[in-house]
Each structure stands twice: as C-alpha cells, then as structure tokens.
Amino acid sequence: MVPKYSQHYRADWEKMADFKEWLQPVENDTSKAYCKYCKCEMIAKLSVLRLHISSAKHRKAIEPMKSQKKINFPKVKKDLNTQKAESSLALFVCEHCAIMAVDHLSELCKYRFVDSKYSDIKLHRTKCTNIIKNVLAPHFIQEIVTDLGDQEYSLLIDESTDILVLKMLGVSIRYFSRSLKKIISTFLGLVEIEDGTAVSIVNGIKGLLAEIKINLKKLIGIGTDNASVMTGTNSGVHALLKNATGNDNLVLVRCVCHSLQLAMSHASAETLPRNVEFLIRETYNWFSHSSNRRLFYKNMFQTINGGSVPLTILQMCNTRWISIEPAVCRILDQWIELKTLFEIARRDEHCYTAEILYNMYNDPQNHLYLLYIRPILQEVQVVNKLFESNDVDPTRLYNDLIGLVESIGRRILNPTARVDILTEDIESYLDPKPYMGYAFETKLLEYNLQPNAANYLRQRFQETLKVVKPSIVEIAQEFRVNAPMIEKLVSQWRNIVHIKWESLTSTVKFWNEVMQYKDAADNNPFAELCEFAMSLISLPHSNADVERVFSQMSLVKTKLRNRLAVRTLNAILYVRFGLKRAGKCCYSYTVPDNVLRSIGTKEYYDSGSQPSTSADVDEDEDLNILFP
Structure with missing residues (x-):
C-alpha cells in the first residue's frame, strides 16, 4: 500500500x-x-x-x-533632513553640554531660523536621550565591532569611583584597524561592579564583551596597573582571564607609567628628606585659597623683575610623584622671589607656616635637592609621556625605557666602568664623587658648603639613583605561539629581507605595506607573519587610555549631573570617543542614512526612556538638584 x-x-x-x-x-x-x-x-x-x-x-x-482599478502609487523617498538636524543637535549635546540644554536649544533654532527647512524640528530632553542611547551609541559600538572583525585584540582595564562613589570598571580596547590602517585604542565601556575583587572585575569584562558581541577567545593581552588584584598569580584578574579564554599565553602588561611612578615614589621615600615634598606642597597651598596673597606676590614679583608676571605655582598630585616635576621647575625659576615673599610674610603676618617655609627656602641644601632632582624628573617625564601617547612607534618604546635607565645609572657610575646596568650589580662600579649636573655643581660652589655636607648630599643622591634602577625596568612577557606556526614565521621572516620595502621609518606603515604585498599568484607570502606582527603591536604599553576615560567620566557625571544612569553615561562616552576616533566634530560628522532612518521608529523607544523614581534614575537634569 x-x-x-x-x-x-x-x-x-x-x-x-x-x-x-x-x-x-x-x-x-x-x-x-x-x-x-x-x-x-x-x-x-x-x-x-x-x-x-x-x-x-x-x-x-x-x-x-x-471592476476596481488598481492604483499604483510611486515610492516616495523619505526626507531625512529633520533626522539629520536632530542627530547633529544630539551630537552637539553629547560633546559639549548637558542633555537638558536641548530643550531650549531646539526652541531657539525653531524661533530664530523660521525660514529654514529645519524649522519644524521637535527635539527635547526625552527624544534627545533616546537618540543618544538607542541610535548614536549603538552606531558607534557597531563601528568598533565591524572594524575589529575576527581579529585579536587587547584590553586596558582599571577601576575608579564616580561622583556617587559607585565603583566603576573602565575598559578600553586596542587593536589594528585594517580599514584605517593604524592602531586603534578607544573606549569600550564602563561597567558598574559590586566590589573590587578579581572575580567581580572579570565578570564585568565578560558581561561587557558578551553584550557588545566581541569574542572573548580573541583576547591576547591585558594592560593593567600594578595592583595585586590585577596581577595576582593565582587569583588575580590576569589568572582568571587566562582560564576564561583558555589561553595560557595571555599577555599581561603592567603599565610602565605606573611603574615609573612607583619607582620614583619609592626612591624619594627611601632617600630624600620629607621636607622637600613639604616645601613643594605648602608653597602651592599658600596661594591656593587667597586672592590677596596672589595679588601681593604678583606686585612684588613685578617690582623685582621689571614688570614681568609670575607663572602660577602648580600643585603636585598626592598619588603621582612624577607630577612634582612641573611644580619643581616653577619653584626653582622663582626661588629668590618666593624666599623674599615668605620673609615678608613671616614678619608682617606672624604666620608660623610662613616662618617654616622661609627657613626652608633659606636652607641651601633644599635648593640643591631640587636642582638635583629636576633633570632626573624631566628625563622620567619625557619617557612617561611617550608611553602615555597613542602616536608613538610602540617598537621603539623599549629602547627609550632602556635609555632612561642607562642615562640615570651613568650619573653615579665610574666613567671608565664597563658594566651592563640592566644585568650586573653596579655596587662595585660606583663613582666616589659623581657629577650631579651643571646647575647643582654651580650652586654647590656658590653656597660654599662644608665638605662634609657636600659629600653627604652626593652620597644621598647616589643612593636615590641606586633605588630607581631595579624598580623601573620591567620587560613585557614573552609572546608565545605553537611550534608549527613558529616554523612558518621563521621561514617568512627569513624571506622578508629579500623584498625591497619603501616604508621603513614607521612600524605600522611597514607592516601595512607587507600586508598589501602580493606574489605572482596574487597571494600574500607573509600573511601569518603580518598577523603575528599586528597582534604584537596591538599589545598595550600603558593604561593612559583608561585614565582618559575616567577623566571624561568626571567631566560628564558631575555634582550637578550626579543622577546620570550608567547606560546614558556610557552612551555619551561612546559618542565622544567615536567622534574622536573618526577625527570629526559634532558639525562635521555625517551620520549614515540607515542610522538616521531608525530615529522615530518603534525600536527607537524603549522602557528605559520612561521616567523613574528608582535609585537608578535615567535623567540628565542638572537643575533638579538645585530646584527639587
């Protein structure tokens, strides 16, 4: 059947x-x-x-x-002029001011530009917030995801607290952009975490990557500060991420900027007297809250220097000892004037602080201390700024760091000594009477100190440089690959020298040229070598980008805007960093038409845009705090 x-x-x-x-x-x-x-x-x-x-x-x-005739209506192309105007205003608000300002800004445009084709624009706080959160922010996120593709990448992570003392995890991503042909290091997201434990941080990273749809398995390296919660061997963030990614070769790069800072702090704490830091801090505090003192000093300075205006005495950061460098330079440039000021202040104001500061300025040893540390701080600051920059060649940074260590080490070594500062013990090669710099030696002769005092200063400075040496030398961990791939890389590396390349001055430009090279069969014989090189270049060298994220967070979420929800804060930062990544501003960036068409659609609104009285209020109203 x-x-x-x-x-x-x-x-x-x-x-x-x-x-x-x-x-x-x-x-x-x-x-x-x-x-x-x-x-x-x-x-x-x-x-x-x-x-x-x-x-x-x-x-x-x-x-x-x-009997009915069918009428075929022609397709009408939707005019996107209004959406373009609304998106431009939203970009402006994101980049320059609070969202609440758009209430008046849109009405101003409507009433003052009545003859414009954009005069029918209707954009207020709620709509603007939805455009930022549901249109512009997803657009810039998708740009990152599309540009990254299936490539390997690194993450820069750090934690901080916002104005409401909420613990926030800042995450930036670093990768090679094939479309832009350069290394991109940009904001990826802020995640609110329960505590500062490694488990909480790793869960925050995994949740963020899953939400954005970036493959965790492609993570090849992380850049962190030197905190034990990040770098712990057994239960640190690095160890947990190695288990989560299944990559035992996950590279950990401790921020060199933090290492330099720790080295300088350790060296100063061990060898320099505490009164040096006190002098710098209290000199700034003397002027910080008194306009009368500033005016008096300005008039006195102009009298001494023939009308010249004094530069402001700068503040040193309590957590970053390297920040003392510009403050030291300002104080040394105005040493005589400041000494005169505190001499007058102790006599006229009968101020104990002024008397202490005058005695310190009158002590030649304090002057010599600052003259001694100024050139060292300047050298360290130059290297520190190189590691903070995104425009430097990452392959040359190691040589700059080694040059800094050798430059500082040679100050205290015997000139005839043949010693490798990085690998050998330098105790037996120390110069018994090291040269401390032109400014120091000149002032030392001028002050005519006793021989014992001069030798004491030289010995103390020598100890400072010996402390610096082992703390700042940190070499990135070896980047390992499997044996078959190494054989390919060795073969391709051996053959790459036989091609005449043009871009030999820049590492990124050179590997871009290698990436575009084709042989007679229209294949790239150096494909694996290029991938490996780009992965290495994608590794971080500092945490400066995450610090910039926290700076922007502080500018956006202020005391007046303290009820800004994390999602809205993230959306604003996505737009800001997206514009920076594109090299555009709010008036020059062109939002794609397919993105503009989503403005005003059903998907464009969500439940998060509705008013809420919960703790996580999603508002951007500055004045609600002043007028509840």
Missing part, C-alpha cells in the same frame, strides 16, 4: 497568476490555506485551490474586485 503524505502550504503558490490576488497562508497551520475574498479556510492542496476558483462562492466574491 502506497503511504499517504499530507500536503503543506507552499509560498510559491502566491506567485501563480490564478492565486496571487487572493491566496494567503493560515497562521500556525501549514496544512491549510486562506481566501481573503471569501474569508474562508481550505485544505492546502493545489487541486482544492483550483476547485475553489471555479466555485460559485468565489466567483461571486471576486466579481466586485474585477
């Missing part, structure tokens, strides 16, 4: 001339078809459909339809 099979509805029937006007499928039932003229269901068989056409019921139902 031949088995029977039930017929299912076929969409192809709707294209047939006899059926296309009236045939429709039945929802949730593929065994039936529907006639929209007769408003009835039938079995989904071709023979049944043909019988239905010839039925009296169908002929009677279709008769009125034959």
Whole structure:
C-alpha cells in the first residue's frame, strides 16, 4: 500500500497568476490555506485551490474586485533632513553640554531660523536621550565591532569611583584597524561592579564583551596597573582571564607609567628628606585659597623683575610623584622671589607656616635637592609621556625605557666602568664623587658648603639613583605561539629581507605595506607573519587610555549631573570617543542614512526612556538638584 503524505502550504503558490490576488497562508497551520475574498479556510492542496476558483462562492466574491482599478502609487523617498538636524543637535549635546540644554536649544533654532527647512524640528530632553542611547551609541559600538572583525585584540582595564562613589570598571580596547590602517585604542565601556575583587572585575569584562558581541577567545593581552588584584598569580584578574579564554599565553602588561611612578615614589621615600615634598606642597597651598596673597606676590614679583608676571605655582598630585616635576621647575625659576615673599610674610603676618617655609627656602641644601632632582624628573617625564601617547612607534618604546635607565645609572657610575646596568650589580662600579649636573655643581660652589655636607648630599643622591634602577625596568612577557606556526614565521621572516620595502621609518606603515604585498599568484607570502606582527603591536604599553576615560567620566557625571544612569553615561562616552576616533566634530560628522532612518521608529523607544523614581534614575537634569 502506497503511504499517504499530507500536503503543506507552499509560498510559491502566491506567485501563480490564478492565486496571487487572493491566496494567503493560515497562521500556525501549514496544512491549510486562506481566501481573503471569501474569508474562508481550505485544505492546502493545489487541486482544492483550483476547485475553489471555479466555485460559485468565489466567483461571486471576486466579481466586485474585477471592476476596481488598481492604483499604483510611486515610492516616495523619505526626507531625512529633520533626522539629520536632530542627530547633529544630539551630537552637539553629547560633546559639549548637558542633555537638558536641548530643550531650549531646539526652541531657539525653531524661533530664530523660521525660514529654514529645519524649522519644524521637535527635539527635547526625552527624544534627545533616546537618540543618544538607542541610535548614536549603538552606531558607534557597531563601528568598533565591524572594524575589529575576527581579529585579536587587547584590553586596558582599571577601576575608579564616580561622583556617587559607585565603583566603576573602565575598559578600553586596542587593536589594528585594517580599514584605517593604524592602531586603534578607544573606549569600550564602563561597567558598574559590586566590589573590587578579581572575580567581580572579570565578570564585568565578560558581561561587557558578551553584550557588545566581541569574542572573548580573541583576547591576547591585558594592560593593567600594578595592583595585586590585577596581577595576582593565582587569583588575580590576569589568572582568571587566562582560564576564561583558555589561553595560557595571555599577555599581561603592567603599565610602565605606573611603574615609573612607583619607582620614583619609592626612591624619594627611601632617600630624600620629607621636607622637600613639604616645601613643594605648602608653597602651592599658600596661594591656593587667597586672592590677596596672589595679588601681593604678583606686585612684588613685578617690582623685582621689571614688570614681568609670575607663572602660577602648580600643585603636585598626592598619588603621582612624577607630577612634582612641573611644580619643581616653577619653584626653582622663582626661588629668590618666593624666599623674599615668605620673609615678608613671616614678619608682617606672624604666620608660623610662613616662618617654616622661609627657613626652608633659606636652607641651601633644599635648593640643591631640587636642582638635583629636576633633570632626573624631566628625563622620567619625557619617557612617561611617550608611553602615555597613542602616536608613538610602540617598537621603539623599549629602547627609550632602556635609555632612561642607562642615562640615570651613568650619573653615579665610574666613567671608565664597563658594566651592563640592566644585568650586573653596579655596587662595585660606583663613582666616589659623581657629577650631579651643571646647575647643582654651580650652586654647590656658590653656597660654599662644608665638605662634609657636600659629600653627604652626593652620597644621598647616589643612593636615590641606586633605588630607581631595579624598580623601573620591567620587560613585557614573552609572546608565545605553537611550534608549527613558529616554523612558518621563521621561514617568512627569513624571506622578508629579500623584498625591497619603501616604508621603513614607521612600524605600522611597514607592516601595512607587507600586508598589501602580493606574489605572482596574487597571494600574500607573509600573511601569518603580518598577523603575528599586528597582534604584537596591538599589545598595550600603558593604561593612559583608561585614565582618559575616567577623566571624561568626571567631566560628564558631575555634582550637578550626579543622577546620570550608567547606560546614558556610557552612551555619551561612546559618542565622544567615536567622534574622536573618526577625527570629526559634532558639525562635521555625517551620520549614515540607515542610522538616521531608525530615529522615530518603534525600536527607537524603549522602557528605559520612561521616567523613574528608582535609585537608578535615567535623567540628565542638572537643575533638579538645585530646584527639587
């Protein structure tokens, strides 16, 4: 007996001339078809459909339809001028001011530019917030995801607290952009975490990558500060991420800027007297809250220097000892004037602080201390800024760091010593009377100190440089690959020297040229080597980008805007960093048409845009705090 099979509805029937006007499928039932003229269901068989056409019921139902003429309306292209204006205003608000300002800004445009084609714009706080969160921010996120593709990348992570003392995890991403042909280091997201434990941080990273749809397995390196929660061997963030990614070769790069800072702090704490830091800090504090003191000092300075205006005494950061460098330079440039100021202040104001500062300025040893540390701080600051920059060649940074260590080390070594500062013990090669710099030696002769005092200073400074040496030398961990790949890389590296390359001054430009090279078969014989090189270049060298994220967070979420929700804060930062990545401003960036069309659609609104009285209020109202 031949088995029977039930017929299912076929969409192809709707294209047939006899059926296309009236045939429709039945929802949730593929065994039936529907006639929209007769408003009835039938079995989904071709023979049944043909019988239905010839039925009296169908002929009677279709008769009125034959006499009606079908009007074909031409497709009208939707005008996106209004959406362009709204998106531009939203970009402006993101980059320059609070969202609440758009209430008046849009009305101003409407009333003052009545003859403009954008005069019908309707943009206020709620709509602007939705454009930022649901249109612009996803657009810039998708740009990163599309540009990254399936490439390997590194993450820069750090934690901080916002104005509401919420613990935030800042995440930046670093990768090679094939479309822009350069290294991109940009903001990826802020994540609110419960505490500062490694588990909480790793969960925050995994949640962020899953939300943005970036493959965690492609992570090849992380850049962190030197905190134990980040670098712990067994339960640190690095160790947990190695387990999460399944990559035992996940590279950990401790921020060199933090290492330099720790080295300088350690060296100063161990060897320099505490009064040096006190002098710098209290000199700034003397002027920080008194306009009268500033005016008096300005008049006195102009009297001494023939009308010249003094530069402001700078503040040193309590957590960054390297920040002392510009403050030291300002104080040394105005040493005589400051000494005179505190001499007058202790006499006229009978101020104990002024008397202490005058005694310190009158002590030649303090002057010599600052003259000694100034050139060292300047050298360290130069290297520190190189590591903070995104425009430097990453392959040359190691040489700059080694040059800094050798430069500082040679100050205390015997000039004839043949020693490798990085690997050998330098104790037996120390110069008994090291040269401390021109400014120091000149002032030392001028002050005519006792020989014991001069030798004491030299010995103390020598100890400072010895402390610096082991703390700042940190070499990135070796980047390992499997044996078969190493053989390919060695072969390609051996052959790459036989090609005449043009871009030899820049590492990134050179590997871009290698990436575009084709042989006679139109293949790239150095493909694996290029991938490996770009992965290495994508490794971080400092955490400066995450610090910039926190700076922007502090500018956006202020005391007046302290109710800004994390999602809105993230959206604003996505737009800001997206504009920076594109090298555009709010007036020059062109939002794609497909993105503009989503403005005003149903998907553009969500439940998060509704007013809320919960703790996580999603508002941007500065004045709610002043006028509740």
